[in-house]
Amino acid sequence: xxxxxxxxxxxxxxxxxxxxxxxxxxxxxxxYLFWYVQYPNRGLQFLLKYITGDNLVKGSYGFExxxxxxxxxxxxxxxxxxVSDSALYFCAVRDWDAGNMLTFGxxxxxxxxx
Amino acid sequence: xxxxxxxxTHLIKTRGQQVTLRCSSQxxxxxxxxxxxxxxxxxxxxxxxxxxxxxxxxxxPPRFSGLQFPNYSSELNVNALELDDSALYLxxxxxQSTRGMNTEAFFGQGxxxxxx
Numbered sequence: 001x002x003x004x005x006x007x008x009x010x011x012x013x014x015x016x017x018x019x020x021x022x023x024x025x026x027x028x029x030x031x032y033l034f035w036y037v038q039y040p041n042r043g044l045q046f047l048l049k050y051i052t053g054d055n056l057v058k059g060s061y062g063f064e065x066x067x068x069x070x071x072x073x074x075x076x077x078x079x080x081x082x083v084s085d086s087a088l089y090f091c092a093v094r095d096w097d098a099g100n101m102l103t104f105g106x107x108x109x110x111x112x113x114x
Numbered sequence: 115x116x117x118x119x120x121x122x123t124h125l126i127k128t129r130g131q132q133v134t135l136r137c138s139s140q141x142x143x144x145x146x147x148x149x150x151x152x153x154x155x156x157x158x159x160x161x162x163x164x165x166x167x168x169x170x171x172x173x174x175p176p177r178f179s180g181l182q183f184p185n186y187s188s189e190l191n192v193n194a195l196e197l198d199d200s201a202l203y204l205x206x207x208x209x210q211s212t213r214g215m216n217t218e219a220f221f222g223q224g225x226x227x228x229x230x
Contacts, residue, residue: 004156034218043118043204043221044157090156100210101147101170102219104156 002027004093006105013081013112021076021108023091032094033074034102035065037087044090050074061085081112117141118207118222126228127195135190135225137205145210146188147219148180151202163188164210192227200229 003026013019025031032051036044048059055067065076074091091105117140127133139146145164149157159172163182177193186207192199206219 036221041223043120043223044206046218046220049218092156100145100162100208101159101172102149102157102206103159104149106156 002031002093002103004091004103004105006089006091006108008108009106010109010111013110015083015112015114016080019076019078019081019085019110019112021089021091021110023074023076023105024072025074025091025093026072027093031072031074033065033067034092034094035059035063035074035076036090036092036104038090038107039087047076047089081110083112083114086110086112118205118220120203120205120222120225122225123223124226124228126230129195129197129229131195132191132193133195133227135192135203135205135227137188137190137207137222139186139188139205139207140220143207143209143217143220144186145208146182146186147206147208148188148190149204149206149221150174151204151224152198153201157204160190195229197229200227202226 005024034049035047048057050057050067058064063078088107090107092102119138121136147162148160151157160174162170166182179191181189202224204224205222208219209217
């Protein structure tokens, strides 16, 4: 079975400061990892993915994520936060050996204060 | 915008009724997945359709069923609605290769279902 943990329900950061949203995963096969963002009353927007290759993945809106196989982590990062980044962030994993379903974490609310 | 559209955006139903939710997938995508997102939780996988057949299912009872049409659009049907079915229902489209691997999923804006 595959699972995703987002240990922080909420992350608070000041505008202009770097941000990190944490994610750890568990799969039996090869992990394929994703980050999505959800704004109020909206669906999920794709930010970035890791399938293979470079452990540092760059995505939309200046976000990036670092894949760490030994720590089974895929933390989302941004060098300088914007107030408009405030939203709900979801990490998800797909285990190709177990089918194509995405398993999501519980979400982390990012609050960026001016 | 992702190009994935869902209808209706909001719906209120009575316990015991049946509901049908609709989804149009993004152009070029052949796979549709449905997810249930309860308030304050992450989305939970319901099932996936590829070439008009269900090819993956999460831990949901048989009263959750679906269809995929030749144009790759899809329906989610829920029978005998229960109060706990109140949630945001998300449709996602992706493209599945002949090796069975999907591209990243693009989500619609969701249908908010309230069961009273």
